[in-house]
Amino acid sequence: MTETATSYTSYFVSTMSIIMWRSGQLLLGLTTVVLAGLYFKQDSLLYHPEIGNMPRDPAKNPRGYRSPADYKIPFEDVQIICDDGVKVHAWLMFGSTSTSTSGMSTLPTIVFFHGNAGNIGFRLPNMVHMIRRLEVNILMVEYRGYGRSDSSVSPSEKGIKLDGQAALRFIQNHPKIDPTKIFMFGRSLGGAAAFATAQYAQKNDHKDIIHPLKGVIVENTFTSIADMVDALMPLVAKVKSLVLAIGWNSLEIVPALECPILYLAGSDDEIVPHSHMLTLHKNTVKSSLNRLHVIKYGTHNESWTQGGEMYWEAFASFLAGALSITNTAHIVDSVDAGYPSPTTFKKEL
Numbered sequence: 001m002t003e004t005a006t007s008y009t010s011y012f013v014s015t016m017s018i019i020m021w022r023s024g025q026l027l028l029g030l031t032t033v034v035l036a037g038l039y040f041k042q043d044s045l046l047y048h049p050e051i052g053n054m055p056r057d058p059a060k061n062p063r064g065y066r067s068p069a070d071y072k073i074p075f076e077d078v079q080i081i082c083d084d085g086v087k088v089h090a091w092l093m094f095g096s097t098s099t100s101t102s103g104m105s106t107l108p109t110i111v112f113f114h115g116n117a118g119n120i121g122f123r124l125p126n127m128v129h130m131i132r133r134l135e136v137n138i139l140m141v142e143y144r145g146y147g148r149s150d151s152s153v154s155p156s157e158k159g160i161k162l163d164g165q166a167a168l169r170f171i172q173n174h175p176k177i178d179p180t181k182i183f184m185f186g187r188s189l190g191g192a193a194a195f196a197t198a199q200y201a202q203k204n205d206h207k208d209i210i211h212p213l214k215g216v217i218v219e220n221t222f223t224s225i226a227d228m229v230d231a232l233m234p235l236v237a238k239v240k241s242l243v244l245a246i247g248w249n250s251l252e253i254v255p256a257l258e259c260p261i262l263y264l265a266g267s268d269d270e271i272v273p274h275s276h277m278l279t280l281h282k283n284t285v286k287s288s289l290n291r292l293h294v295i296k297y298g299t300h301n302e303s304w305t306q307g308g309e310m311y312w313e314a315f316a317s318f319l320a321g322a323l324s325i326t327n328t329a330h331i332v333d334s335v336d337a338g339y340p341s342p343t344t345f346k347k348e349l
Contacts, residue, residue: 042246046189046225047155048117049146058121058147065121068093071128082144082166086159089148090167091120091140092174095131108181108214108319109137111167111197113190115301119147126304133312134319137177141167143193157246164197172211181323184216188272188300191221192248199253215260215289215322217315220269220300223276224249231273254280260289260322264311266298288325291318 050056059066068075068091076092095107110130114123120142127138142148143163145155153159172179186194194216204210222228225246230237254261261284265277281292293314295307304311 042244043154043156046116046246047143047145049119049151049155051118054118054122056119056147056151058119061119061121065124067091067121068124068127070124073128073131078170080141080163080166080170082159082162084159084162086144086150086153086162088144088150088163088166089120089142090170091138092171092177093127093131093138093140094176095135095137103176104178105137105176106178107135107137108183108323109139109171109177110134110183110185110217111164111171111194112138112140113164113184113186113193113197114140114142115188115190121147129304129312134316136183136319139167139171157248160193161196161200164193165200168197168201169209172209179211181214182211183214183319183322185218186216186221187219187304188221189248191218192250194218195221195250195253195257196248198257198259202257202259213259215262215318216257217262217264217318218277218280219264220266220272220277220298220303221250221280222248222272223251223279227251227276228272232271250280251283254284254287256286257284258286258288260318260325261287261291262315262318263292264295264303264307264314265292266295266300266303266306268297269300269303271300289318289321291321 055061064070067077074094078090078092079087080090081087094105096105112123112127112130114120120140123140127140130136131138141163143155144150144153144159149163168182171177171182184194184198186192195218198213198216201210201213205212225248226240226244229240229244236243263277263281263284265274265281267274269277277292281290284290291314293307293311295303295311298306307314
């Protein structure tokens with residue numbers, strides 16, 4: 001090999017080494033930027049107080065989605081103060097005028113935790129049907145950063161857990177509400193909030209401020225955010241241990257919960273894999289009443305409209321069963337499957 005050829009070979013190798021080193025630096029830099037973006041922006045990827053052109057304030061919603069007054073349902077419009085001073089908006093909707101001699105409602109009360117998108121007004125049709133079909137009161141909680149709740153703070157896992165705790169204390173101390181007949185309900189993200197609040201209640205029910213819950217109902221919720229990343233973002237799943245700061249790990253909570261639990265699971269959920277609900281039900285091992293109702297062909301937001309009479313029968317039967325329990329005997333009911341019926345209900349966001 002001539003001296004010139006050797007010189008060219010050495011130059012080529014040196015140049016390629018520099019190019020590869022700089023390419024590696026660029027790739028590392030881009031990866032770092034992407035990971036940092038995912039880390040710092042993940043809350044905004046999960047929580048959506050506003051959807052497109054939909055208003056943040058329920059009062060600006062289309063008619064029928066503005067307030068319980070649209071349905072002539074008696075209610076209180078309240079602001080609940082959390083432990084960190086944040087105020088969250090809620091509607092306390094009363095199912096009937098049936099009261100005890102002390103003026104307290106004789107009906108059970110459901111604390112309703114909504115999904116991750118939009119204000120609480122868009123859930124009004126669902127709440128109205130709950131009130132009329134189940135004969136309950138409902139406290140509809142609007143997470144911080146959503147609707148008419150405090151918008152000076154952004155929604156977060158830690159913050160929403162505080163919202164749930166404050167809502168529970170508020171409803172159990174309300175003079176018109178029986179504190180021994182409180183249920184949690186949550187759909188999608190709301191299911192994780194319901195489980196977290198139930199965990200708080202169980203840990204504090206030996207204290208004077210908290211009564212034991214009568215039960216928890218969840219619909220199309222997930223096992224954890226980490227598992228949802230695996231299902232929805234497989235490329236990010238490979239690096240989730242480096243960037244994921246949101247937990248919402250219900251699978252860690254349910255094995256220890258002792259109150260009655262009902263799982264309302266749409267078999268065709270297009271967002272949360274149906275297996276998540278089945279896994280949660282299977283791991284609910286200490287609950288005094290553990291039921292699973294499958295809505296055949298039920299989708300993520302529409303299962304409550306697609307389940308027909310069987311959906312409401314399963315819901316009402318669970319409430320009655322939970323209210324009748326006076327001990328901690330462990331009961332696992334057989335799984336029942338619902339069948340869809342035609343419906344004209346509006347889509348829930």
